[in-house]
Amino acid sequence: MRLFKTILAFIVLITLFMLLNNNQGSIPPLGKFLNPFAGFWQNGSGDDQMAEVLDVKGLREEVTIVWDERQIPHVFAQNDYDAYFTQGFLTARHRLWQMEFQTHVAAGRVSEIIGPRAIDFDKLQRRRGLLSSAESYLNLINQDPETQLIVQAYANGVNTWIATLTPASLPLEYKLLNYKPEAWSTLKTALLQKYMAWDLTGRNSEMDLSVIRHALGEDFVERYYPEDTPRTDPIIPAAKPWRFEPLMPDVAQDFFTPQFIRNMNEPQPNENNGSNNWAVSGRKTRSGSPILANDPHLGLNLPSIWYEIQLNTPDMNVYGTSLPGAPAVIIGFNEDIAWGLTNAGTDVLDWFEIEFKDSSFQEYLYLDEWIPADMRIEEILVRDGDTVQDTFPITRFGPVVHFGEHILENGNPVGLAMRWSAHDPSNEMQAIRNMNLAHDLETFYQALDQYRVPGQNFAMATKTGDIAIRHNGHFPLRAKNEGKFVQSGRDTTGEWTQWIPPEHLPVISNPWRGYVSSANQNPVGKNYPYYMGWEYDDYERGARINEVLGSLKNIDLIDMQNLHTDHMNVQARRILPFLLKQVKTEKLTNEELEVLADLKQWNYLSVPNSRAALVYREWWVRIEEAIWNDELTINGTLRKIPTRSVTENLLLRKKNLEYYDNVLTKELVEDRQMIIRQAFEQMVYDLHVGLGDYGEAWELGRARGTDINHLLSVKGLGRTSLYTGGGKGIVNATNKKFGPSWRMMVEIGDSIRALGVYPGGQSGNPGSKFYDNAVDKWVKGEYYDLHFLGSPVSIQDKKFTMTRLRNYQ
Amino acid sequence: MINMLVSILLVLLLQLLFYSWWWIIIVPLILGFFEKDSVLKASLANGTGVFLLWFGMGLYAWKQGGEIIVSRVVEIMGAGSGFLLAIATGFIGFFVASIAGYAGFSLRRTLFKEYQV
Numbered sequence: 001m002r003l004f005k006t007i008l009a010f011i012v013l014i015t016l017f018m019l020l021n022n023n024q025g026s027i028p029p030l031g032k033f034l035n036p037f038a039g040f041w042q043n044g045s046g047d048d049q050m051a052e053v054l055d056v057k058g059l060r061e062e063v064t065i066v067w068d069e070r071q072i073p074h075v076f077a078q079n080d081y082d083a084y085f086t087q088g089f090l091t092a093r094h095r096l097w098q099m100e101f102q103t104h105v106a107a108g109r110v111s112e113i114i115g116p117r118a119i120d121f122d123k124l125q126r127r128r129g130l131l132s133s134a135e136s137y138l139n140l141i142n143q144d145p146e147t148q149l150i151v152q153a154y155a156n157g158v159n160t161w162i163a164t165l166t167p168a169s170l171p172l173e174y175k176l177l178n179y180k181p182e183a184w185s186t187l188k189t190a191l192l193q194k195y196m197a198w199d200l201t202g203r204n205s206e207m208d209l210s211v212i213r214h215a216l217g218e219d220f221v222e223r224y225y226p227e228d229t230p231r232t233d234p235i236i237p238a239a240k241p242w243r244f245e246p247l248m249p250d251v252a253q254d255f256f257t258p259q260f261i262r263n264m265n266e267p268q269p270n271e272n273n274g275s276n277n278w279a280v281s282g283r284k285t286r287s288g289s290p291i292l293a294n295d296p297h298l299g300l301n302l303p304s305i306w307y308e309i310q311l312n313t314p315d316m317n318v319y320g321t322s323l324p325g326a327p328a329v330i331i332g333f334n335e336d337i338a339w340g341l342t343n344a345g346t347d348v349l350d351w352f353e354i355e356f357k358d359s360s361f362q363e364y365l366y367l368d369e370w371i372p373a374d375m376r377i378e379e380i381l382v383r384d385g386d387t388v389q390d391t392f393p394i395t396r397f398g399p400v401v402h403f404g405e406h407i408l409e410n411g412n413p414v415g416l417a418m419r420w421s422a423h424d425p426s427n428e429m430q431a432i433r434n435m436n437l438a439h440d441l442e443t444f445y446q447a448l449d450q451y452r453v454p455g456q457n458f459a460m461a462t463k464t465g466d467i468a469i470r471h472n473g474h475f476p477l478r479a480k481n482e483g484k485f486v487q488s489g490r491d492t493t494g495e496w497t498q499w500i501p502p503e504h505l506p507v508i509s510n511p512w513r514g515y516v517s518s519a520n521q522n523p524v525g526k527n528y529p530y531y532m533g534w535e536y537d538d539y540e541r542g543a544r545i546n547e548v549l550g551s552l553k554n555i556d557l558i559d560m561q562n563l564h565t566d567h568m569n570v571q572a573r574r575i576l577p578f579l580l581k582q583v584k585t586e587k588l589t590n591e592e593l594e595v596l597a598d599l600k601q602w603n604y605l606s607v608p609n610s611r612a613a614l615v616y617r618e619w620w621v622r623i624e625e626a627i628w629n630d631e632l633t634i635n636g637t638l639r640k641i642p643t644r645s646v647t648e649n650l651l652l653r654k655k656n657l658e659y660y661d662n663v664l665t666k667e668l669v670e671d672r673q674m675i676i677r678q679a680f681e682q683m684v685y686d687l688h689v690g691l692g693d694y695g696e697a698w699e700l701g702r703a704r705g706t707d708i709n710h711l712l713s714v715k716g717l718g719r720t721s722l723y724t725g726g727g728k729g730i731v732n733a734t735n736k737k738f739g740p741s742w743r744m745m746v747e748i749g750d751s752i753r754a755l756g757v758y759p760g761g762q763s764g765n766p767g768s769k770f771y772d773n774a775v776d777k778w779v780k781g782e783y784y785d786l787h788f789l790g791s792p793v794s795i796q797d798k799k800f801t802m803t804r805l806r807n808y809q
Numbered sequence: 810m811i812n813m814l815v816s817i818l819l820v821l822l823l824q825l826l827f828y829s830w831w832w833i834i835i836v837p838l839i840l841g842f843f844e845k846d847s848v849l850k851a852s853l854a855n856g857t858g859v860f861l862l863w864f865g866m867g868l869y870a871w872k873q874g875g876e877i878i879v880s881r882v883v884e885i886m887g888a889g890s891g892f893l894l895a896i897a898t899g900f901i902g903f904f905v906a907s908i909a910g911y912a913g914f915s916l917r918r919t920l921f922k923e924y925q926v
Contacts, residue, residue: 006919009912016905017834031905034898035830036866040882041898044875167828172878716884767878 028176040175042168043767049801050093055808058160059085062806064792069799070784071762071770074310076792081153083311084327086805088157091307091324092184095764096161097171098303098711099325100181103188106195107131108380113177115383123390126378127401129423130198134190136425141190147429151186154327158184172766173712179383192325193429197422199298200454202345203268203535207261208640210486214257215634224642227480227531228522230649231539233546235457235471235518236506238525244504246529249479250493258353258486260404260414265637266351273297274541274733275342275740276564277459278517278549279467281510282749286554289749290461293560294331294340295740297733300708302718302772304760305741306331310789311436318436319754319788321742324764328432331742333754333788336439337462338746342518344455346475347533348421350482350496352397352489356413361393361400365412365490371396397489398423417489419496421474426452441466441509448472449502457518463748468509469516471523475500480531500530515549517542519731538645540570540729557755560745565781566731567605572616575648576604579619582676591694592684606732608701608725615698617727618687620644622679623651626670630663644729651676700725704736708759708775710766717766719759719775732781743783755783812850816840816858816906833859837906841913851914856907864899871895 020031033039048071056063063086066074073090077083091099104110108125110118141147162181174180213221277294285291298305306321311329320332331340357363363370373393380388393400393415400415407414427450434447440462448458448470455473460466476483477498487494506523508516519541523532548563549555580600585593595615602612627650628641641647650657651672661670670678691697701723710717724739726732734740744756759778763770777784792802816836823832837855844851871879871891879891888894 002915002919006912006915009908009915013834013838013905013908013912016908017831020901020905021831030901031830034863034867034901035824035828036863036870036898037824038828038830040878041867041870041875043878044870044873045877046874714885716881765878766881767875769877771877 023178029178032178033175038167040172043172043765045768047169048763048768048770050803052802053804053806056089056160056805057808058156059805059807062804065090065803065805066789066792067801067803068787070773072308072310074312074787074789076312078313080313081149083313083316084150084153085157087309087311087322087327088154089161090309091322092158092161094762095303095307095324096181097173098764099192101173101711102195102325103191106134106191108378111380111382113179113383116385119380119382119388122380124401126390127392127399128198128418129399129420130191130194132376133423134187134194137194137427138187138190140425140427141186141429144427144430147427147433150327150433151189151429154189155184155186171764176714189326192323194422196323197454200343201349201420201422202343202347204266204347204349204351205268205535205640206351206484206486207264207266209484210258210261211634212632212639213485216631218255224646225534226646227534228526229536229538229643230645231543232522232536233539233543234525235469235521235523235542236508237511238527240508242528246504247477247498247501249477249482249498251479256485256488259407260353260416261486264402270299270738271728273738274520274537274728276517276519276541276545276731277340277342277457278515278545279459279461279469280549280555281467281514282465284514284553284555285747286556287747287749289747290465290467291555291557291560291745291747292338292340292459292461293564293745294459295564295743296331296341297738298741299737300706300739300741300759301711302708302760303711303764304758306758308756308758308762312789316437319786321758328429328436330432331744333746333748333752334436335463335752337444337460338748339435339444339458339460340744342457343520344457344471344473344523345520345533345536346455346471346473346523347483347535348453348455348473348475350419350494351486352417352419352494353486354395354397354400354415354417354489355408356415359413361403361413361415364393364395366396367491395489397495416486421476422453424452424474426450426474428452440464441468445470457523459516459518461746461748466510467516468507469518470507471505475532478531482531484534504530513550517545517549519545538643538729541731541733544568544570544731557745557747557753561781561783563731564740564743567607567725569604569606569613569616569730571644571648571729573604575652576602576616578652579676582673583680591688592681594694595684606700606725606727606730608723609699610725611694611698613700613725613727614703615683615687619680619683622683623676626662626675626679627659631659706734706739707737709737719772722775722779724779752788754786754788756786757783812840812844812854813858816855817862820859820862833902833906834909837909838913841910842917844914848911848914852907852911855910856903859906860899860903863902864895867895867898
């Protein structure tokens, strides 16, 4: 009996140990996690302030860090190596888990952390080739001593920080997920940059368009998915003459119907995203100095996407935001030039249908011959599971991402290969470094010549008064509509053989109108000689920015703040009066009448407390659904619907259109007026069911608002239900989960005044007050002064503190 | 009381030096093994000692800059308040240490004849 009790006690004890030492589903290992000596209790704000003096192994000379009131480090180093080493050291101090986790996502290694449920994601990520692209990117970096030094110094800094960690000081997320950081490598930096390139690759709807063309015809696609989005005011004014002899692309493929994609869809970037940048000439500003403004919009998360920093060496003084995990400053300014980015949206990714000889996928048909594919074998390590092998072919059109078996009539299997410009080696690190060092437009352009992916619109303003914008990237030379549909990988016609030369890229400097701007819209008008794609953003934000900048004089930073948070819904201003006329008041309920009355009085501003803004937004979505969802639901999958401006134009101009009729209601033929009214009634009904009686709950900021979730979507670590306005097609394109990831404006002249804010904080530690300290200001549309320091000696203000990093051998 | 104090001090020392949570198993197991007289002393003294240590350290960390992280973990775990979270932390310590103390005590009585009836 005693033996039995002892054995039982030990069984219970061992079971308890196993339960408390390991994750149970999404529950962290409670023994470790609750351990007050090393668990979450140790992730408080005690480490917010760095020591005044720190001995750091690996530095070449002493480095001084000035911390401002928001924990932004201003790094003063004597050489480049120490500057980037310190950037790595500090970024890891604040963001280690985030930067490492994102590299796991990029490399398709999430299964190593969360187990078998991420295997499919990892497979897809590896087939997309981010890892192999990063490897070739790193090869290029290693051939250039200057950039090699930058990424190696950064990696050394990160690793020096990792070496200081104890079980108690590990970031919270490692404790939640129960794993430890590994050594940082230069490959991880390359991976992060490729991941950013992937995130910003833009929309690629060729699978949808191929299916739509097959089902509804060439004419439908030509008419409703045009190259030129209606009403777009292009980034480079359409009247600009192009004085170069353009290269001639090969002829595009004839009509090709892929066999494999009928039920396939590739995830697309969220269409609610929308970045803006502009630069205003000193001729239009109160101070006489040019002003640059930028608000790149991305999916919002905590820890924040950006890490703010100033880097100062004898040869460089640059301030701005960096990507946690990569050295240098991506968006920012130095003493001579300020720059900001928006996504280019030009087509840099194509899909090709590849015919294979058999289901081994080792040979594919190209120019009537069977060509051997390079087979890549990926080993996916799985936490609490067996290692998974994934083998996929790489063709001359890129890696095969999706497979189908025995699809063709001849029994041969097919696959879809992805050709992406970021698969080609290019050294963006060198470009970014040179941007940080640029001192005028010419040197900035030279840096941009090396910057290939992701395609971006770079707006610039210089101390000497120049402003410019360039639609920049490595863009394939295309025949018209090439890349709009899935192409055949059996011949040469879709292959990328030539590129638009950098000197032919759309660019304009010091235009007569006194400003440049971009909002992800089509970069050029009809007279630009190259076809670059068609999936640019709609006209509204660009039109509104140009409308405001065109009308303003004596511009100051307050005007720029107002424009960043501009809530004018240009689309509603154009079409709402028409829509309202279609809704006759007979037979409407009291609630519907009340909603209608508010809409009639609306000033088109999508401010947080506007009910009309929410109502209009929901009404429009239902109108689009009523027109398109029946025709464009093909084989059970809803395909890409036309842009807002196309639908808007149809409604305003076409009283009769076959697509107004819902083909699913056989007994009824809907017309324009009927679908608009039905959509209105449906909208009021749906909102009533979801939100209750018409009242406060219908305000845009309450019903939609914004959620900034933690990267792992852990409840309690995000900031949710933020009272925000804005939305799709509005300059302040804030949405439920997307928004301005960084708002910055710089007035650059003999002196520099800069303001900025991002929705989060410098620290990645959820236990720090600097984790989300800027969120409230961001919600209100307020800014912080960005302290661009000349030297560490200039500090008198009590808001600054200092840390000396001493070289310790 | 002595048993409890020894338990507190040993676990405190080892956890400050080596961090691992399972010292709350090892120390009570050993102390329980060397407790000759009372199963209650072996089990509850260790359990209570670890409870006080973990609960107290939790409260200390909470009040020394841990306010934000505690409030977030309270939300993650639905613990109600920081105080209750500290109690829960202490209780897990109590539970594990009590069983470990009992297991140690029981092992000795199984191994050595003088304790067998």
